[in-house]
Amino acid sequence: MYSLSFEKRELLLIFGLLFLMIGLIPFIAPVYAAAIAIAIYFVVKVVVGKRKKMLRKSVGDGICATCGQSIIKGKCPQCDEKNH
Numbered sequence: 794m795y796s797l798s799f800e801k802r803e804l805l806l807i808f809g810l811l812f813l814m815i816g817l818i819p820f821i822a823p824v825y826a827a828a829i830a831i832a833i834y835f836v837v838k839v840v841v842g843k844r845k846k847m848l849r850k851s852v853g854d855g856i857c858a859t860c861g862q863s864i865i866k867g868k869c870p871q872c873d874e875k876n877h
Contacts, residue, residue: 803872 810830817826856862857869 806834807835 794805813833814823814826814830816827817829819846821829854864854867857864857872860869860871862869
């Protein structure tokens, strides 16, 4: 479904959520603050995974350097029609 592999930039997310959790502790119980931080982490992972999947699908084989259209089956639909 979604890849939960670890990337370097996730350290920023983890530290940010850790600081959020520490900031929430004076207002709510530490257990709830930790649960909120963990829930936010997994929600962000799912949203980023969906966005990456959508971008990979929309880009296809690549992008044409001339017009910026997605390349499909090794050809640019816009530029190759003009040449023929």
